[in-house]
Amino acid sequence: MTTGIRIGLVVNPVAGLGGRVGLKGSDGAEVQRRARTLGARPAATLRAEVTLRQLNVLARSLTLLTAAGPMGADAAQAAGLHATVVHRPAGPDTTAADTRAAVRALVAVGTDLLLFCGGDGTARDVLAALGPGPGPPVLGIPAGVKMHSAVFAVHPRAAAEVAAAWAGGEGVRLVSAEVMDRDEAALRDGRISARLHGWLTVPVLPSRVQQRKTGSSATDPEALGGIAAEVAERVGPGGLLALGPGGTTQAVAAALGAADACPGGVDVLRLEPGGTARIVVRDARADQLLALPAAPWIALSPIGGQGFLLGRGNQQITPELLRTAGPERLLVLATEAKLAALAGRPLLLDTGDPALDHALSGHVRVITGRRSSAVYRLTG
């Protein structure tokens, strides 16, 4: 085991409070107060403790850095681990500001891997504290009510496995993962509204892949190069391509030779002969997209686990643009693995224009690889 790996831990002790009492989230002091009144007890410390216990078994030598009391030190103590406290919250009731301050303190003293325990709201705070630019890889210990972000391990114990493998330098990949959050006020009013807030760098341990059954054929779970080739063929040399946000579209851009695509925005690419592309407008606004010399092809990939294709995180793609381009120029991209992860739920759209939503609804061709597609439901 490599020595000297510094793992930072920040626990949001109020994470998950709301869910237990049906409040659909825990953000905001008022919700937390109501949750406590309704009898909710902090669970995040317990979840973090599970991770730390497992980490103690798997990784022999590491340095644990954390924040005082319920923000990490309590969990470390319960797990029997020594931890260096690098930040102390101002008072007993911790806030989002405390999470952000703790993250900044952990980064300042030098953290190789940041573990946070919480939900989507905590992930947003971590994102905010890290800001743009390089930072340590981050992994979420799931403890929240809402976990739409792709930055969480599937289980506190799994978080320890990934962290230990990362610390040991074993076959861990770093990927860019989405931080999503729902609009809670909207949700409590009965509306679902989720937003993409940005990306964090997350270590991923390819889940223990079972040996291939003799009678099985390889499907290409990450046939992104094939998707890119297919897109290039459809659009053709000289064509304009508006590429929506997301990991799939970013990888497609990279496969077309535009490695510097903007992960969170809409880029416009011009296809060149030979199946490559270059970016002509970066992080385009809605008005820039409408002002393009010719109607672009629009390539979108469903975001997160919800299957939102339009209307979440890509509002730059306006109804007007969609109408100008026409449905035949709308390319839906997803690997078979991503479609499989939807578990039968339809792709969703919410352009803000009910008539357009209705017109686009139905079964769409999803490009899943080279010469491969799926026919999948899209509903408004």
Added chain:
Amino acid sequence: MTDHHPIAGRQPIAGEPETTDRPGTTDPRIAPKPALRRFHQARWDEKLIFELGAPGERGILPPTPEPAVTAAVGSPADRLPAALRRGTPPALPELGQQQVLRHYLRLSQENLGADLNIDVGQGTCTMKYSPKVNDSFVRDPRIAALHPAQDATTVQGVLELVHRLEQLLKEVSGMDRVSLQPGAGSAAIWTNVSVIRAHFAARGEPEQRDEVITTAFSHPSNAACAKTAGFKVITLHPDADGYPDIEALRAAVGPRTAALLITNPEDTGIYNPRIAEFVRIVHAAGGLCAYDQANANGVLGITRAREAGFDLCHFNLHKTFSTPHACGGPAAGACGVTAELAPYLPRPTVEFDGERYVLDHDRPESIGKIRPYLGVVPNLVRAYAWIMSLGAEGLREAAEIAVLNNNYLMHRVQRIRGVSVPYAEGRPRVEQVRYSWRQLAEDTGLHSEDLGYRAADFGTHYWTSHHPYVVPEPMTLEPTESYSRADLDEYAAILAEVAREAYEEPETVRTAPHNSTVHRIRPEPLDDPKVWSVSWRSYRRKVLGEQP
């Protein structure tokens, strides 16, 4: 299952299931026999064969030329250019005969054949009993020693057998001709795809019809074969009820549609009740329909490709018709087609000319050869013998009991904590079920693979599913007609025990297997070109740092 004698002096092993109270185990130092089988796989710590033997040992001596032959021809290799003569001998190991035998017998003991375990966990593979008597026929020199170029008059028995097997499978499928040439199920799918291609080429529209439609729960070789043949592939996902989405099919078909390749029942064990409607939609668009009958074991004699309107179908003889799986082949496939498509089948066919069985090579529209000669003849012999042992009633009984066994096992397994049966909820399954351990995984952080590894500690195993996992944390069980009620009860008890451990002592499962030949492998080198080792040569160079 009936051996209850406690073993004296045996120490309890961590992770073993709880013991049950039995009379006669009063000595507290002696652990009584647990309810479940105390299996332990053979662990010989057998070396690699390259680490065995010594220079000069010989495993077998081949004949040498007689002196007169040598005197007449000398050493013919000397007449070859040096570049074509072997210089250094191959660095094969040198072992005595018994040493070779012992090595491989030890490896065989470290392998869990279907004859030894309750092999209901290899879903989609139909691990039914392969009767021993059928093996005796193929070991007979009157099969084993036959050369395919022997004159037809000297092989009338085997030609008649192949001809008869075709007639039997024509009736089982309802199709007009059946080719037995494909070497396995996927080769049969390829054959069907090639026939489809030939059909459209003959009609002058090969360019126009370039799309093949399949479903997410069809065997992935359907998509792979179509793609290999140059078709574009469109996959349909299940609808909200868990059945293949017929509206998606309507959206997918058109003038570019060459064919629908569809497995039914699907790998979930769900029978598509609208299958005939699927066929009608594709036919209306001018496409052909090929029925992947890999999962036919539950519907033998009950429903056929013909009645559902298919143009082509295929069976896996090593699944439905009981030929052994042989570590992954040799297997055999059978392709059934309508009279319209029969001219395209592989050549030769076996015909009866009123007097004799003959090979008909003169088939100008044939796609040609799919495999050398007639196909995997030993498996054709076994499949024929299996059908002849059962007859029509027996085939239907095999199907019905396979389905009964499956629904019985589902009934037992569904009561286990953490498991569910997604899609088409509450509906019966045909001959297999794709279960999900999603709830257990969420509760415990353990994955379906972990549970499968722990199942190995009880002398059995299961398979998850093809990738990507559409059903999360999958487990696919197919009990076939071969297993007794007691077998099914034991298998369900093993799964229940593994699930209990997952909740109550997860470390036991997380670190499983404990009673296997080997411990958990470290898979990282398998994906690293710098160290992956496909051979001893490669291993010596990359890992041991030798210069072979």
Added chain:
Amino acid sequence: MTARVPRTHPYIPNSAPDVKTAMLAAIGARTVEEFYADIPAALRLDRPLRLPEPLGSEARLVAHMEELLSRNAAVPPGRSFLGAGCYRHHVPAVVDEVVNRSEFLTAYAGEPYEDHGRFQALWEYQSLMAELLAVEVVNVPTYDGFQAAATALRMAGRATGRRRLVLVGELDPDKLSRIRDYVHGIHDLVHVPAEPEAVHAALATGDTAAVFAELTDHRGRVDPELPQYVELAHRAGALAVVGANPLSLGVLAPPASFGADLTCGDLQPLGIHPSFGGGNAGFIASQDDERLVAEYPSRLFGLVPTDVPGEYGFGDVAYERTSFALREEGKEWVGTAAALHGIAAGVYLALMGPHGMREIGETILAHTAYARRRLAEVPGVEAGDPEAVHFADFTLRYTGERTAAEIAAALLDRGFHAGAPAGEREGRYCVTELHTQADIDRLAAALEEIVK
């Protein structure tokens, strides 16, 4: 009077009426019919299948099969001179003992934990073949040598991104048929005679993915120019794909030694019974070049450590293959093929060792040379391509009146299985290590009577 005991079929234990009833009751179902609720009535077969009456007992089944088998002639090896892709060689008893073990014969696709033995036996097969072929990568067997050649050519096509395939010399027409079907619409086949000038000319057009040639061609001839074709291919940026009979490689150079990028062929000569042409299995081999490894559609087993230091474990190398693999048109498929024949070939090579492989190669070369010389002494018979070295297979030309078909028929009348027509006045022959001088001399005597 005793109650009539049901004759439950031995392969279907739960068919016993009481068991079946109890199981239905346990589920809460009245009949099995309830489980078929999703199958519409219109799709039901409304009658029993029309099949022959079942044989009723194992004894009657054996009798029935015996009747069929009795009409097959198992020819003594000394009387059979048939080859051309399927061979009668000695199968060591140890090979049969191993592959007939239930543990191997009835296993399928377990994990490395319950099926460690299968993984090790097949990894050792790969390794033993790798020594024989002088390469580092050999696949878990594909269906047969035809498929191995067809897949090797598709691999070359993917690796180079080119369209043309140049096939050199005389190929088995059946193998050619398989290749044609498999590359249809993807590649163009260009067939040239076995001459360096012809290969050179065919390559001048460019866009060639591979040059395919065989170490011993369909007439058994070892082509002395083969290394030149390999070099020409490389100069044109194409891959060299070379077919080989693995049993010849104790004496003939493995194609990789003169630069072949992919070697392919059939394992049947390595300890697998002919079984009327049912005993084939294909191998594909290459150096450990990541670009080529990425193109294998077959499984490749790899040796890995386990959690216990010193313990060998096995798994699938490059399970998802590499990024190279995901680039384009798809990767063919992997499925049940011919794994047990791989184990057989491994046991065979372990028994034979380096010296056995050399000796059997020398014996077959000597027998072939002797047979060609001895049979060509028969008036009206000439050896095809008399100067070339042949391995096992060869052809004879008839200069007299009688056709090859007539001669084969006349030989059969005398108990010889030999001389399958290769042309109107040319027959195919084959000798192996099993023939004796007397066997060959007897064939010569029979030909002397027939060929006038």
